[in-house]
Amino acid sequence: xxxxxxxxxxxxxxxxxxxxxxxxxxxxxxxxxxxxxxxxxxxxxxxxxxxxxxxxxxxxxxxxxxxxxxxxxxxxxxxxxxxxxxxxxxxxxxxxxxxxxxxxxxxxxxxxxxxxxxxxxxxxxxxxxxxxxxxxxxxxxxxxxxxxxxxxxxxxxxxxxxxxxxxxxxxxxxxxxxxxxxxxxxxxxxxxxxxxxxxxxxxxxxxxxxxxxxxxxxxxxxxxxxxxxxxxxxxxxxxxxxxxxxxxxxxxxxxxxxxxxxxxxxxxxxxxxxxxxxxxxxxxxxxxxxxxxxxxxxxxxxxxxxxxxxxxxxxxxxxxxxxxxxxxxxxxxxxxxxxxxxxxxxxxxxxxxxxxxxxxxxxxxxxxxxxxxxxxx
Ligand code: GAL
Numbered sequence: 001x002x003x004x005x006x007x008x009x010x011x012x013x014x015x016x017x018x019x020x021x022x023x024x025x026x027x028x029x030x031x032x033x034x035x036x037x038x039x040x041x042x043x044x045x046x047x048x049x050x051x052x053x054x055x056x057x058x059x060x061x062x063x064x065x066x067x068x069x070x071x072x073x074x075x076x077x078x079x080x081x082x083x084x085x086x087x088x089x090x091x092x093x094x095x096x097x098x099x100x101x102x103x104x105x106x107x108x109x110x111x112x113x114x115x116x117x118x119x120x121x122x123x124x125x126x127x128x129x130x131x132x133x134x135x136x137x138x139x140x141x142x143x144x145x146x147x148x149x150x151x152x153x154x155x156x157x158x159x160x161x162x163x164x165x166x167x168x169x170x171x172x173x174x175x176x177x178x179x180x181x182x183x184x185x186x187x188x189x190x191x192x193x194x195x196x197x198x199x200x201x202x203x204x205x206x207x208x209x210x211x212x213x214x215x216x217x218x219x220x221x222x223x224x225x226x227x228x229x230x231x232x233x234x235x236x237x238x239x240x241x242x243x244x245x246x247x248x249x250x251x252x253x254x255x256x257x258x259x260x261x262x263x264x265x266x267x268x269x270x271x272x273x274x275x276x277x278x279x280x281x282x283x284x285x286x287x288x289x290x291x292x293x294x295x296x297x298x299x300x301x302x303x304x305x306x307x308x309x310x311x312x313x314x315x316x317x318x319x320x321x322x323x324x325x326x327x328x329x330x331x332x333x334x335x336x337x338x339x340x341x342x343x344x345x346x347x348x349x350x351x352x353x354x355x356x357x358x359x360x361x362x363x364x365x366x367x368x369x370x371x372x373x374x375x376x377x
């Protein structure tokens with residue numbers, strides 16, 4: 001039976017951020033092992049996705065894509081079977097243009113045959129990029145085509161569209177059949193990139209919901225400046241802020257670091273169940289910006305399915321300072337007779353009931369995230 005894919009934001013791992021073109025059968029198998037052994041599968045991550053650079057430079061005599069035998073000597077079906085044997089799902093990558101961004105064959109005018117190939121390999125997820133699109137070809141139509149080709153296979157394949165938010169993707173990508181759509185250019189492993197991607201999300205909260213989520217790009221948590229997009233690196237505080245934002249904003253959570261050798265702190269960040277529960281909330285509502293002081297101190301608020309709210313406090317400035325949020329700004333009049341009970345989801349701790357508001361002093365680039373319950377006082 002075909003089920004609804006992407007009921008909540010997809011979670012998994014993708015090879016690109018750390019490994020770029022340095023991918024192989026053994027890397028993918030070891031990563032699948034690490035997904036299980038290091039607790040990622042149990043935390044909800046299930047897709048193991050190979051990004052660009054997996055194929056040969058040409059199609060076979062029947063026009064089919066073929067795996068690079070030097071990197072994947074056992075073939076894609078065997079790798080797919082291995083990943084499935086771990087109770088994980090298998091993802092691959094292609095491109096709407098004539099070539100992928102790294103120059104391998106793209107799916108332009110081969111959409112249906114490629115979708116068949118992916119289905120025959122047991123693929124459960126397809127990331128679909130946007131390089132080398134012929135100028136006169138209509139971008140939205142190309143995503144509709146691949147959306148249709150994937151559906152025609154009869155296999156459940158999650159469609160991860162990656163046109164970097166072009167052509168106002170938020171307004172049509174859901175109708176093209178995508179289950180997630182990239183809203184930005186490529187993330188880099190540094191604080192400015194995290195900040196910039198976050199600020200590009202303002203006013204897009206209504207375009208991310210059950211069935212099709214706004215993809216803020218793969219996570220850089222735990223890269224510490226190493227790997228393909230490791231330009232500068234972040235500290236643990238910044239990774240925690242990055243993860244909190246992606247969770248609050250309903251983004252898919254695709255890990256981009258080397259999970260075979262991840263620091264304890266980064267593993268804790270990526271597997272914090274209370275923070276993930278906000279991301280995976282079944283109503284899939286977006287967060288709105290409730291407080292902005294000096295364009296550096298922000299609070300975002302998001303209603304959750306059990307009647308509670310998620311509230312995130314963020315200090316984007318370079319000095320230690322407070323983030324201020326009067327409850328008046330989130331809908332609670334001063335003399336309502338109600339207050340807000342807060343639970344710190346990073347610390348797993350109830351911190352009390354607050355009547356008029358709550359302010360949080362934060363280190364540079366740090367955050368605090370709460371579950372909030374509106375209670376009679
Ligand atoms: C970019 C895409 C990246 C990665 C890369 C591969 O266009 O945004 O996430 O897939 O191509 O070449």
